[in-house]
Amino acid sequence: xxxxxxxxxxxxxxxxxxxxxxxxxxxxxxxxxxxxxxxxxxxxxxxxxxxxxxxxxxxxxxxxxxxxxxxxxxxxxxxxxxxxxxxxxxxxxxxxxxxxxxxxxxxxxxxxxxxxxxxxxxxxxxxxxxxxxxxxxxxxxxxxxxxxxxxxxxxxxxxxxxxxxxxxxxxxxxxxxxxxxxxxxxxxxxxxxxxxxxxxxxxxxxxxxxxxxxxxxxxxxxxxxxxxxxxxxxxxxxxxxxxxxxxxxxxxxxxxxxxxxxxxxxxxxxxxxxxxxxxxxxxxxxxxxxxxxxxxxxxxxxxxxxxxxxxxxxxxxxxxxxxxxxxxxxxxxxxxxxxxxxxxxxxxxxxxxxxxxxxxxxxxxxxxxxxxxxxxxxxxxxxxxxxxxxxxxxxxxxxxxxxxxxxxxxxxxxxxxxxxxxxxxxxxxxxxxxxxxxxxxxxxxxxxxxxxxxxxxxxxxxxxxxxxxxxxxxxxxxxxxxxxxxxxxxxxxxxxxxxxxxxxxxxxxxxxxxxxxxxxxxxxxxxxxxxxxxxxxxxxxxxxxxxxxxxxxxxxxxxxxxxxxxxxxxxxxxxxxxxxxxxxxxxxxxxxxxxxxxxxxxxxxxxxxxxxxxxxxxxxxxxxxxxxxxxxxxxxxxxxxxxxxxxxxxxxxxxxxxxxxxxxxxxxxxxxxxxxxxxxxxxxxxxxxxxxxxxxxxxxxxxxxxxxxxxxxxxxxxxxxxxxxxxxxxxxxxxxxxxxxxxxxxxxxxxxxxxxxxxxxxxxxxxxxxxxxxxxxxxx
Numbered sequence: 137x138x139x140x141x142x143x144x145x146x147x148x149x150x151x152x153x154x155x156x157x158x159x160x161x162x163x164x165x166x167x168x169x170x171x172x173x174x175x176x177x178x179x180x181x182x183x184x185x186x187x188x189x190x191x192x193x194x195x196x197x198x199x200x201x202x203x204x205x206x207x208x209x210x211x212x213x214x215x216x217x218x219x220x221x222x223x224x225x226x227x228x229x230x231x232x233x234x235x236x237x238x239x240x241x242x243x244x245x246x247x248x249x250x251x252x253x254x255x256x257x258x259x260x261x262x263x264x265x266x267x268x269x270x271x272x273x274x275x276x277x278x279x280x281x282x283x284x285x286x287x288x289x290x291x292x293x294x295x296x297x298x299x300x301x302x303x304x305x306x307x308x309x310x311x312x313x314x315x316x317x318x319x320x321x322x323x324x325x326x327x328x329x330x331x332x333x334x335x336x337x338x339x340x341x342x343x344x345x346x347x348x349x350x351x352x353x354x355x356x357x358x359x360x361x362x363x364x365x366x367x368x369x370x371x372x373x374x375x376x377x378x379x380x381x382x383x384x385x386x387x388x389x390x391x392x393x394x395x396x397x398x399x400x401x402x403x404x405x406x407x408x409x410x411x412x413x414x415x416x417x418x419x420x421x422x423x424x425x426x427x428x429x430x431x432x433x434x435x436x437x438x439x440x441x442x443x444x445x446x447x448x449x450x451x452x453x454x455x456x457x458x459x460x461x462x463x464x465x466x467x468x469x470x471x472x473x474x475x476x477x478x479x480x481x482x483x484x485x486x487x488x489x490x491x492x493x494x495x496x497x498x499x500x501x502x503x504x505x506x507x508x509x510x511x512x513x514x515x516x517x518x519x520x521x522x523x524x525x526x527x528x529x530x531x532x533x534x535x536x537x538x539x540x541x542x543x544x545x546x547x548x549x550x551x552x553x554x555x556x557x558x559x560x561x562x563x564x565x566x567x568x569x570x571x572x573x574x575x576x577x578x579x580x581x582x583x584x585x586x587x588x589x590x591x592x593x594x595x596x597x598x599x600x601x602x603x604x605x606x607x608x609x610x611x612x613x614x615x616x617x618x619x620x621x622x623x624x625x626x627x628x629x630x631x632x633x634x635x636x637x638x639x640x641x642x643x644x645x646x647x648x649x650x651x652x653x654x655x656x657x658x659x660x661x662x663x664x665x666x667x668x669x670x671x672x673x674x675x676x677x678x679x680x681x682x683x684x685x686x687x688x689x690x691x692x693x694x695x696x697x698x699x700x701x702x703x704x705x706x707x708x709x710x711x712x713x714x715x716x717x718x719x720x721x722x723x724x725x726x727x728x729x730x731x732x733x734x735x736x737x738x739x740x741x742x743x744x745x746x747x748x749x750x751x752x753x754x755x756x757x758x759x760x761x762x763x764x765x766x767x768x769x770x771x772x773x774x775x776x777x778x779x780x781x782x783x784x785x786x787x788x789x790x791x792x793x794x795x796x797x798x799x800x801x802x803x804x805x806x807x808x809x810x811x812x813x814x815x816x817x818x819x820x821x822x823x824x825x826x827x828x829x830x831x832x833x834x835x836x837x838x839x840x841x842x843x844x845x846x847x848x849x850x851x852x853x854x855x856x857x858x859x860x861x862x863x864x865x866x867x868x869x870x871x872x873x874x875x876x877x878x879x880x881x882x883x884x885x886x887x888x889x890x891x892x893x894x895x896x897x898x899x900x901x902x903x904x905x906x907x908x909x910x911x912x913x914x915x916x
Contacts, residue, residue, distance in 0.1 A: 146909065147202050147875060155188065155811040163737075166758040170737065170771070174811040178742075178804040180349050180796070189807070189880060199877060199905075205648070205914055206904035209640075212647060213896050214240070216639040219580045224537035224550040224560055229282030231304070233259070242269025242891035246276070246285075248304065259307060260287065272889030277322035277331065278304065280393065284364070286322040286331055292797040293885020295319070295744070299333060301364060314368045318354060319744070321386055325415070325422070326393030330363040332374065334385050351742045351802045355381035359398065361422055372422060373430040374398075375411075382746050389415075390450050391496075391542055398434055402441050403750035406460060406630045406665060410438040410445045412473060437476055449496035449519060449542060456482060456519065458494050464665035466491035468504075468522060483522040489513065490664045497540040497547055498565040501525065505535050509592070510604050510634055510662050514549070516570065528563065528572055531556065532590075534634040548575060553635040554608045555585035580639070587611060588645060590635075595655075595689040598681040601670075604662065605686050606635060607695065609651040615694030620650040620912040621701050623687055627659035627679035628708035629751050630668040640899040648903075648912040651695050657682035659708075659751070672751045674763050680715045687716075687723050699725040702906045706730030706887065707801055708751075710792075714769030714809065717788055721776045724788040726906045731794050731886055734805040736768030737761070742802045770809055777871045789874040789909035791902055795884035803880070810878050874909065 275288030288297035443461035463485035533553025558578035659671025710732020753760030
């Protein structure tokens with residue numbers, strides 16, 4: 137069985153492909169029956185799924201061909217992207233290392249030079265590792281003596297990494313090759329004999345598996361030590377915990393080389409355990425563990441998940457940590473490992489601002505960064521006492537990197553903002569009054585920041601809380617409600633959205649007359665852990681309320697109107713977009729949902745999804761199931777015209793974006809969302825990572841509605857399936873004329889490592905679609 141829909145709107149008439157329904161798939165969630173007839177779309181490797189996706193390619197491309205700004209956007213975005221870019225340099229030994237892109241290179245190139253005045257040399261160019269630029273660097277570490285480079289390679293954007301080793305001096309590769317690595321750092325011991333890394337066991341049929349498209353759950357993370365020149369099978373297993381298979385481990389060697397710190401995470405939340413091992417006390421060093429093969433004798437300093445602890449510095453056994461323990465806006469504390477019960481505050485929690493980071497520099501100093509109303513503040517403080525030494529002047533924007541080590545007096549600081557492509561500052565802390573001198577500045581030819589204006593407003597949400605929002609647009613625009621507007625949000629996992637430069641958004645403002653806006657909704661980390669928790673678990677609806685309030689503000693203040701307003705978000709932000717168009721479809725003219733978590737009942741069953749239960753909860757628990765079913769995008773699709781009889785409301789024109797090698801938020805979420813909807817559907821194929829079932833989406837929504845009416849009476853399972861059929865019939869007569877499309881990127885993942893040309897192609901596609909449906913006209 138399937139559904140076939142016709143729709144005629146601004147793109148002409150569409151005919152939608154059939155999606156098979158499997159009526160036998162019905163899950164029982166604590167007595168509530170929830171059907172999932174598009175479960176088959178969860179198998180990305182199945183031929184039926186590949187055909188389902190492939191059938192959309194021609195239809196999708198035909199839609200994009202009707203977007204008259206597509207080629208113009210592509211040309212302008214490419215033009216502005218074509219400028220030299222640099223990362224903040226870091227120092228090892230007497231060498232400096234940094235990434236550089238001449239403009240349109242697919243991947244950034246790693247350079248090195250002797251001192252600041254040396255001649256730059258290419259150390260590693262990822263563009264030579266694949267013809268299409270889809271092999272990227274994902275992990276990087278230079279040994280203490282700058283003799284070796286350890287680096288991780290990712291193919292097609294996958295989270296899976298293969299670690300290689302290269303000699304720095306002659307740039308020759310070693311034979312070392314380590315596989316099945318994910319969510320890992322590379323941390324060298326100071327003797328440069330090897331490094332610590334984290335990995336998962338080889339999956340079943342691992343030799344024949346495309347690691348980028350497998351969806352099996354990632355469990356049993358382990359910490360290993362690798363001796364250079366040996367086979368991976370000989371690596372020392374330093375730590376594992378089979379009794380807690382979902383825990384993740386990271387090993388970091390302290391700056392003095394004495395201790396190995398073991399960070400243990402249970403999810404993506406800002407909490408961790410912390411163990412330590414004094415490597416200098418090992419009788420035979422790490423060599424002595426080759427025969428017994430670990431584990432190392434770790435001592436437990438923090439053995440519960442009640443707060444986050446990040447190391448700032450240590451003097452032998454005296455450690456300084458950044459923590460949110462009894463300090464939701466974070467503080468600096470100190471403890472001696474010999475007296476682990478005695479903790480003192482070095483920098484107490486601030487009443488208003490969030491302590492973002494602390495970096496030990498210049499012996500006994502540190503540079504600390506605060507987030508104050510979503511704007512960065514930099515200070516130099518005394519490492520021992522925490523007392524203020526200097527305030528470093530910085531514009532309104534984001535500090536994206538502080539590069540220095542304890543022995544360095546020269547510090548490099550990366551800065552960006554909405555109208556600042558990038559500045560790398562050089563700060564000499566040896567002088568009495570340190571100054572922020574420009575070391576490198578990134579310039580975009582043809583971009584004039586004086587043409588634009590930034591406003592920060594504070595929007596009142598549903599419960600009265602003030603939500604910060606940045607609004608960027610051209611100067612001297614009348615607020616008459618006629619302008620296209622792009623509203624972006626995230627709201628999850630303690631992530632803060634701070635000002636940053638975007639070529640594509642500048643093009644929208646310049647050539648479409650659009651405003652672009654960033655809403656700092658709850659669930660993020662903009663005001664610390666309380667702000668985060670206010671939008672997590674049972675309070676997740678707060679995120680959607682905040683975002684909807686931001687949209688209403690833009691309309692009431694004259695920036696735009698519903699039919700001119702587009703919302704956008706990725707990953708957890710894709711969930712945000714999906715939930716908001718379900719709850720307030722009439723409020724938006726367009727929606728762009730990137731790699732969204734759409735099936736809130738099953739997300740934890742795939743790859744690393746179990747790590748997100750700290751923010752979402754889990755449907756395996758009855759109370760948490762009740763939270764999730766109320767907003768899960770897949771289970772709350774509805775026909776607005778039937779909810780409000782006589783009204784003209786419909787879903788906004790929507791693009792769902794995913795990628796075939798997204799092994800974080802796997803494509804099944806988007807594919808199922810598409811297949812489930814009873815609304816007209818177009819799939820723009822560029823990624824295979826979105827598994828969206830629109831029929832299943834409606835099906836699960838009806839399950840929720842019925843469950844709220846009939847509690848746990850399972851006899852209604854068949855009834856809601858009948859209602860699903862009713863909602864999916866006569867689509868040719870549906871009032872829904874706005875298209876819902878999906879863009880599926882091939883040889884790409886969740887976002888990281890995507891080559892420049894793919895970034896440009898995707899931006900041109902999604903924003904030309906936005907321009908078409910919002911009725912935006914091109915401005916030369």
